[in-house]
Amino acid sequence: MNILVTGTVDERLHRPLQLIANLFFEETDILLEEENLPDEILKVKLDIQANSVIKVKMALSAPDSAKIYQSSVEKAADPTQTEKEYFKQVKKAVSHAFLEVLQQYTGIRQQWGFLTGIRPTKLLHKKLRSGISKEEAHEQLKKEYLITDEKIQLMEKIVDRQLTIVPDLYHLQNEVSIYIGIPFCPTKCAYCTFPAFAIQGKQGRVASFLGGLHYEMEKIGQFLKDNGIKITTIYYGGGTPTSITAEEMDLLYEQMYRSFPGVENVREITVEAGRPDTITPEKLEVLKKWNIDRISINPQSYIQETLKAIGRHHTVEETIEKFHLARSMGMNNINMDLIIGLPGEGVREFQYSLDKTEKLMPESLTIHTLSFKRASVMTQNKDKYPVASREEAEEMMKLAQDWTAAHNYVPYYLYRQKNILGNLENVGYALPGRESIYNILIMEEVQTIIGLGCGAASKFIDPETGKIERFANPKDPKSYNERYEEYTEKKLQILQQLFCKKQPA
Ligand code: SF4
Numbered sequence: 357m358n359i360l361v362t363g364t365v366d367e368r369l370h371r372p373l374q375l376i377a378n379l380f381f382e383e384t385d386i387l388l389e390e391e392n393l394p395d396e397i398l399k400v401k402l403d404i405q406a407n408s409v410i411k412v413k414m415a416l417s418a419p420d421s422a423k424i425y426q427s428s429v430e431k432a433a434d435p436t437q438t439e440k441e442y443f444k445q446v447k448k449a450v451s452h453a454f455l456e457v458l459q460q461y462t463g464i465r466q467q468w469g470f471l472t473g474i475r476p477t478k479l480l481h482k483k484l485r486s487g488i489s490k491e492e493a494h495e496q497l498k499k500e501y502l503i504t505d506e507k508i509q510l511m512e513k514i515v516d517r518q519l520t521i522v523p524d525l526y527h528l529q530n531e532v533s534i535y536i537g538i539p540f541c542p543t544k545c546a547y548c549t550f551p552a553f554a555i556q557g558k559q560g561r562v563a564s565f566l567g568g569l570h571y572e573m574e575k576i577g578q579f580l581k582d583n584g585i586k587i588t589t590i591y592y593g594g595g596t597p598t599s600i601t602a603e604e605m606d607l608l609y610e611q612m613y614r615s616f617p618g619v620e621n622v623r624e625i626t627v628e629a630g631r632p633d634t635i636t637p638e639k640l641e642v643l644k645k646w647n648i649d650r651i652s653i654n655p656q657s658y659i660q661e662t663l664k665a666i667g668r669h670h671t672v673e674e675t676i677e678k679f680h681l682a683r684s685m686g687m688n689n690i691n692m693d694l695i696i697g698l699p700g701e702g703v704r705e706f707q708y709s710l711d712k713t714e715k716l717m718p719e720s721l722t723i724h725t726l727s728f729k730r731a732s733v734m735t736q737n738k739d740k741y742p743v744a745s746r747e748e749a750e751e752m753m754k755l756a757q758d759w760t761a762a763h764n765y766v767p768y769y770l771y772r773q774k775n776i777l778g779n780l781e782n783v784g785y786a787l788p789g790r791e792s793i794y795n796i797l798i799m800e801e802v803q804t805i806i807g808l809g810c811g812a813a814s815k816f817i818d819p820e821t822g823k824i825e826r827f828a829n830p831k832d833p834k835s836y837n838e839r840y841e842e843y844t845e846k847k848l849q850i851l852q853q854l855f856c857k858k859q860p861a
Contacts, residue, residue, distance in 0.1 A: 357381035358394050363402035368443065372451050375472045379779050380458050395419070400457065406446055408435050414453040416461055427456035448500065455502060464746070466779055469502030474772045476503075476781075477518070478800050480511045485526065510767060510783075517768045518800065521791045525802055529819040530855075531586040532804045533797050534576075534616070536569070538594040539810035539833055542633050546666040546741065547695075549729040551811030551831040552595045558833075565810060565833045566604055568840035570611050572808040575844050576851075577615030583855055587616055588803065589624045589794040595810070598629040602638035609646035624793045626650040630693070632678040633670035640685045650719075650792060653679050654693040658712040659705050662698050665741070666734070672712075679716050689790055692718040696752045697726035697777040699734070699741035706752045710759045719790035721765060723756045725749060725780040727773040735775075749778030760785040769795045804854065806847065810836045816850050820857075825850060 359377055361369075365388050377384035387393070396419060403413040410433045416425040429452045433445040451470040459465055468476070483493040490512065497503050497511075519525055540555040540562060541548075555562065580587065590612065598605070613619045627643060629635050629651045643651065655675045657663060663670065682690060694709050713721060726743060728735040744752070760767070765785035769792075772781045784795055798805055798815075801824065807814040811831040817824055827850065829843050830836045836843075 357383070358385045358387060358397045359400060360387045360390065360393060360397055361400045361402055362388075362390065364404040365402055366443075366446075369447065369450055372447050372472075373454055375774075376451055376454050376458065376470050378775070379455075379466055379470075379472075380462050380464060398461070400454070402450065402453075404446065404450065406433070406442075408433065410446055410449045412446075412449040412453045414450075414457050416457040418461060421461070425457045425460040427453040427460075429453045429456075452502065465504070466502070467504045467507050468772065468779060468781075469504075471501040471503060472774075474774075475799055475801070476507075476772065477511050477514050477770055480508075480515050481800055484515065510770065514767050514770050514783075517766055517791065518796045521768065521789075522793055522796055525796070525800065528588055528797070528803045529817065529822075530803075531588045532580070532806055533589040533591070533794060534587055535798075535805055535807045535812050535814075536573075536590070536592045536597070537807065537809035537812035537829070538569075538592065538597040538600060539565070539831070539836075540594065540599045541596045542599060542631055543667055543669045544733075545668050546734040547698075547726065547729070547732050549731045550595060553833060555599050561833050561837070562600060562604070564837040566600070566608065568837055569608070569809045572840060572844050573611050573615045575848065576806055576808060577617065579848055579851055581617045584617075585855055586618060587622050589797060590616070590619075590622055590626070591794045591798075592625075592627040594628065594630075596629070596631045596634050597627050598634040598639050599631065602636065602642050605639055606642045606645070609642065609648070613646070620647075624649050626652070626691075626792060626794055628652040628654075629678075629682075630654040631668070631670060632675040635678040635682065637681065637685065640682055640687065644686055650689040650691065651682065651687055652691040652693065653682060653718075655709065655712070656693060656695045657698050657701060657705065658709040659701065662701055662705070665699050676712075676716065679718070688719070690718045691720040691722060691786075691792065692716070693722045693724060694756075695724045695726055696756065696780070697744045697749045699743055702744050702748050703751050703755065706755060710755065714763065717763070717787075720784060720786035720792065721760065722782065722784045723753070723760075724782045725753065725773075726777045728775040728777075729773075743777060746778040749780055753778070753780050756783070764788070766791075768792075769799045771799055804851075806851070814847055814850075816854055818854055 370386055374386045399417045401415045405411040410431045412429045414427045429449045431449045455470040480493060494508050497508050539551040539553055541552040543554050544552055625648050627648050632653055658672050660672050734741045766788055767783050767785050769784040770781055797803060804817045805815045807829060810833055813828045815826055
């Protein structure tokens with residue numbers, strides 16, 4: 357869809373307009389010039405008057421309708437604030453008006469309003485920490501972003517739950533969590549853009565990668581020990597951390613206990629055993645030996661044709677079998693992931709997956725909504741992967757909500773992604789008391805998370821100012837193997853600046 361926007365248009369508005377248009381149409385182009393226009397085009401006239409009150413008027417006309425869709429928004433603003441802050445207010449008012457005209461024209465109601473960020477609950481935490489009441493925060497989210505009551509209530513439930521599970525959530529800035537990325541998988545799934553390299557025949561590369569990872573663990577661990585910094589949680593992701601051998605896992609966890617301070621007291625250690633085809637009794641023995649608290653075994657779907665279509669070369673039976681195996685070997689905190697809207701799947705298929713889940717009752721269940729990441733095989737070959745409509749995706753999400761509530765699961769974290777089917781969300785549910793602390797910490801950005809290994813993104817949060825600095829390790833094992841020392845050094849420098857500030861004399 358092409359949309360021409362004329363009137364008082366600042367170049368900086370191009371991106372927010374584009375993001376909002378993408379909520380309604382596939383592959384939108386926002387045009388700001390009236391030259392060489394295509395025939396099929398929506399025309400939007402924008403008028404902004406910005407003083408102590410920001411007044412935005414918008415009118416949309418379409419070739420397939422005689423009607424003019426209009427919106428008028430007024431927002432009080434402080435003209436003495438910085439230019440950047442003031443422009444943010446203008447951007448919000450324009451986004452508000454744009455959402456309204458597009459909702460009128462398409463008849464689609466966006467449940468998340470014009471909020472395009474990925475962490476809605478962080479916004480709610482921020483409002484509550486500023487001292488306003490829950491009711492006020494609710495009203496503000498509704499007014500400021502046009503989020504529906506239903507989605508705000510979901511955010512409220514989640515925030516409440518997070519503060520119950522981690523009562524000191526707002527005071528963990530002097531501790532850190534650790535993310536360890538293992539970039540290998542048995543095969544690559546069609547929707548995946550994670551650093552995940554098919555492991556078959558890459559034994560040499562795996563060995564060098566693990567050498568680099570052991571080095572990183574040792575150096576970072578030493579820094580934490582030297583500076584008395586506690587670790588809150590540790591998370592092994594990837595890729596699939598159980599795609600390496602049982603012996604390699606054993607050595608890795610031994611290194612973890614040796615290098616990191618107080619591993620016995622870390623609140624939670626998770627290992628994603630995402631692909632059931634990587635789980636063996638020997639690997640489960642190793643996980644148990646090193647007191648790994650939580651694992652993930654991810655079915656994504658219980659429909660065999662779907663698994664085949666998305667490139668997951670394991671069977672549904674294998675998922676169930678490996679779940680029972682893990683249980684029988686004492687793993688008593690298992691997460692499972694399901695994805696809404698996988699190719700060829702609708703309400704019936706999703707219900708089937710929920711019925712199968714009922715027989716297993718994992719401690720936590722994460723419901724993802726399919727997202728179209730630009731680099732994935734699926735997005736690049738969209739015609740080969742037919743997916744559910746927006747309405748059907750919404751129905752499936754509702755089904756997930758009702759099913760989890762009926763089975764005593766509570767929602768405890770939430771995030772959104774760009775180009776997510778139906779502009780929905782991903783929600784983590786857990787039986788009470790079995791929520792993942794790491795998932796809460798990473799979503800709410802309350803402390804530094806140090807990323808080690810391939811593709812691991814570190815997020816450094818200044819314990820005093822809350823300022824965030826990101827730093828990513830190389831995504832492919834080859835570059836990682838060549839440069840891990842340099843990357844470790846850079847992380848140590850950032851940690852030094854953040855955690856070893858000189859006390860004033
Ligand atoms: S198992 Fe996970 S990380 Fe590996 S290819 Fe599939 S989606 Fe990507």
